[in-house]
Amino acid sequence: MKKASPYASEPFLVQSLINKDREAFSYLYDNYNKALFGIIHRIVGEEDLANDVLQEAFVKIWKNIDGYQVGKGSLFTWLLNICRNLSIDTLRSKEYKNQLQNQNLEDNVNNVDRQEQMESKVDHIGLKEVLQKLKPDQKILIDKVYFEGYTHDEVSKELNIPLGTVKTRIRAAIIHLKGILNVQGEQRVGY
């Protein structure tokens, strides 16, 4: 069997990207587009908008690859954070515009509908299992901070959690999530 692409080595891929290697960029896109599009879509909701944000995110990645620091986490973590921040910014500026147009209420209803549509459309068995096993309040907590960029203050107000315990509540939720993901991983290996 042939050796895998040299870009499969993350340090080499990053170095090639810093050297503005277009093929490396193409490889990066091919390998990460689904994962990154998934989270962007989850955050911004609309498919067309999500495609635009994905494109914008990759432009940012191409231009700012020098800003990636190996010590601060994996490449995927860095990519995810760029996409997450860009999506949350997009969502917030969109919501802001909507508020100006006084369509707040109507749009919120639409937002909720869209959210439900998305979650019922999800055909990934793994995701469904995880969402079912995660306690509803923990799921809401993780989604608010991870997908909607809520600050500690906002979480405290919106979810009625004392500000002092927000951090530990988030920690507990993530630990629970990790447990579920691990069990899932093992089950998959088991079959």
Place this chain on the structure above:
Amino acid sequence: MDTENYIASGVLESYALGLCSKEEAVEVEKLCKESELIKNELENVQQTLNQYALLYSSAPKQETKTALFKTLGFSESNNISVNLKDPVKANFIKPNIITQSSMTKNIGSEQLNNNNAAAAQAPIIQIQKTATAKYYLVAAVALFIMSLLGNILLFSKWQNTEDALVAINIERSVLANNLKSNQVRLEQLSGDIALIGNQSTQKVMLKGIEKHPDMLATVYWNKESNAVYLEIKKLPMPEKGKQYQLWAMVNGKPMDAGMVTIIEGDSSLHKMKDFSKAQAFAITLEKVGGSTTPDLTQLFVIGSSGS
């Protein structure tokens, strides 16, 4: 600072989620360099969030990549020609220079021809011939190098394509395996549901005895097929070398009904031995592989079938 308290405070989670203040973030980064424990914990958190994000994977539109590459001023299909052009250009320039210099030689020799007597003509022709030959030689070498470069380029492209194909094949077989395992699981679960819903299935609750009041298990006993299934609701993970054993009480005698291995998080039914009659079921903790008679000091749950 107490590392454990620091981790328990949830500050690493907040850092991973981008919710920290600048001061906190600087501190987290500093502590990660100092403490392996904190660094590992942060990596764990990031890993968990990454895995969670991955669950949402879905494909963007195909045109998005094309549009992206256009925005950045390079397109995917252009890649080949861009790469090809440069070496070609480089090789065209060289022969051009040489051609020009040989042309100069020609002109010079023609002037020589006009000015001097016919005796000089033979060597001049010689010079012209050598110049032409040189030109052809250079052109041939250039063409050869060009084709060589082209071949190398095409070869590497071909190899990349083959690599991509191998990767896709691997991915495909992984996906096929996932599908298969999901199908197996689905069949199993459908079987479980059919069994529980069956009218001739009797449900026997096995409740914890005094020593283990919270423990719980359920036996589903089909009176038609005599099949016995066990669902563990709550039992502690057995220590190493121990395993749970189900017993059926038949006319006052405990009969081995099979061994159960608990997998954390797995709530599917375990197929046990068939029984046509049994007045009660019970679970004891025994050595791995089971015993011939139950160790009643290790009795955990018991329930009567009422028959």
